[in-house]
Amino acid sequence: MGKVTGFMEYERLEEGYEPVATRLKNYKEFVIGLNADQAKVQSARCMDCGTPFCNNGCPVNNIIPDFNDLVYRGDWKNAIAVLHSTNNFPEFTGRICPAPCEAACTLNVNDDAVGIKSIEHAIIDRAWAEGWVKPQLPKRKTGKTIAVVGAGPAGLAAAQQLARAGHSVTVFEKNDRVGGLLRYGIPDFKMEKSHIDRRVEQMQAEGVVFRTGVIVAALPEDSKVTNWAKESISPDELKAQFDAVLLTGGAEQSRDLPVPGRELVGIHFAMEFLPQQNKVNAGDKLKGQLRADGKHVIVIGGGDTGSDCVGTSNRHGAKSVTQFELMPQPPEVEDRPLTWPYWPIKQRTSSSHEEGCEREFAIATKEFLGEKGKVTGVKTVRVEWQGGKMVEVPGSEQVLKADLVLLAMGFVSPVATVLDGFGVSKDARGNAKATVDFTGGYQTNVAKVFAAGDMRRGQSLVVWAIREGRQAARAVDEFLMGSSDLPR
Structure with missing residues (x-):
């Protein structure tokens, strides 16, 4: 390394944030990245x-010590080359990845981990500013055609890799814009969509064709398709027109909460709420947008999606925001010798929580209360673990006021339409059944049909989607050509 004793001499420096009062006025990114000296x-x-455990902690196996050393030496151009060798989209992961690499950092055993994510963020932002991110055209065309269904991070990573291998790639996306949950699930204040747009421009220059507003499903002839898609194409048509098909859609089936009162007006899935604001930010005109202005908002679900609902509700001007988590409150500091190098369970406070939010742990929803068909409150009860089971705490019931309830409890599986249309076998969780073996990996039971990303593994991180997209691209390349030079 450039400075062997650096970890003893320097303290970790976190990226900065704009003041809460400033950032709540808009939907722009507010993270202040590291400058070159920092x-x-x-x-x-x-x-x-x-033994750099960070490499294995990172799902895409970023070569972290190498790009750290290059940044220390001021060789930023080679740093982005190293970073791009394992990660197609470091501007995505440098903003929204929870950084499992830092949990695995050797320094994290008894000190603050190296700020890997902030360094990655600095590298890719510098690369775009300097004009180092350019289209990479293939040396030859193979004549093979591939359809990628789903333009989220897995589909984008796979499409880019396959185009660079010389294949003709067409990406089909049901929404009106490319990006999947990056576009319509992640709030703009966490990742502005210009980062997706310029990658799409790069990929188009590399030969990738994007067809948006197209749903892949076998629909009746008189079907109006959907309220978001303009046209449809059947699975049989795709299989007939392309040499291989890769399914990379998201796990979009939201987990529901079937308790009394669920039918009341004002109770919505997070993925009804969040995409609407992203569409408005993009300039779309929406009638009847779900908004939290002046409302008492209850967010049920303590994960990242719930946090995103908190941040968006605060920007709407909610009167109050309360977030429920079924599990007990975790410790503020993990037991590092016990958990390292694995992802630890500990209390995590997001920037959205800091903007204003009451957090309730070990709490369950028993009933939604309402008047004249509209939700007015949530009846809850405290819970605790006893004998390996979660039981209600006697006498702990209470009612909290609620004008808007957002269900953010995760996703159970992909929407079945695409998988059923292709006849793809599913695992016990409803995901596409496909292995990740070195030979024949990512292949489904249907000839020349592959699956990767959340559609195969279930709800997961953006960085896992990129990994699976890259690996699936190699598997498809091997299937078509007999061998592949693409990295796995």
């Missing part, structure tokens, strides 16, 4: 640890 110092903290 990034150099943070890179100097990377230890010469011999």
Whole structure:
């Protein structure tokens, strides 16, 4: 490493945030990234640890010590080359990845981990600013055609890799814009959509064709398709027109909460609420947008999607925001010798929580209360673990006021339409059944049909989607050509 003793000399420096009062006025990104000097110092903290567990902690296996060393030495151009060798879209992961690499950092055993995510963020932003991110055209065309169904991170990563291998790639996306949950699930204040747009431009220059507003399903001839798609194409048509088909849609089936009062007006899935604001930010005109202005908002679900609902509700001007989590409140600091290098369970406070939110742990929803068909409150009860089971705490019931309830309890599986249309076998959770073996990986039971990303593994992180997209691209390339030079 450039500075062997750096981890003993320098402290971790977090990226900065704009003041809460400022950032709540808009939907722009508010993270203040590291400047070149700060990034150099943070890179100097990377230890010469011999076995860099961060590489395995990172789902795409970023070569972290190498790009840290290059940043320390001021060689930013080679740093982005190293970063791009394993990650097609570091501007996505550098903003919204929870950084499992940092949990696995050797320094994290008894000190603050190296700020890997902030360094990655600095590298890719510098690369775009310097004009180093350019289309990579294939040296030859193979004549093979591939359909990628789903333009989320898995589909985008796969499409880019396959285009660079010389194949003709067409990406089909049911929504009006490319990006999947990156576009219509992640709030703009966490990741502005210009980052997706410029990657799409790069990929188009590399030969990728995007067809938006197209739903892949076998629909009746008189069907109006959907309220978001303009046209449809059947699975049989795709299989007939292309040499291979890769399914990379998301796990979009939201987990419901079937308790009394669920039918009341004002109770919505998070994925009804969040995409609407993203569409408005993009300039779309929506009638009857779900908004939290002046309302008492209850968010049920303590994960990232719930946090995104909190941040969006605060920007709407909610009167109050309360977030429920069924599990007990975790410790503020993890037991590092016990959990390292694995992802630890600990209390995590997001920037949205800091903007204003009451957090309730070990709480369950028993009933939604309402008047004249509209939700007015939530009846809850405290819960605790006893003998390996979750039981209600006697006498702990209470009623909280609610004008808007957002269900953010995760996703159970992909919407079945696409998988059923292709006849793809499913696993016990309703995901596409496909292995990740080195030979024949990502293949489904249907000839020349592959599956990757959330559609195969279930709800997961953006970085896992990118990994699966890259690996599936290699599997498809091997299937078509007999061998592949694409990295796995």
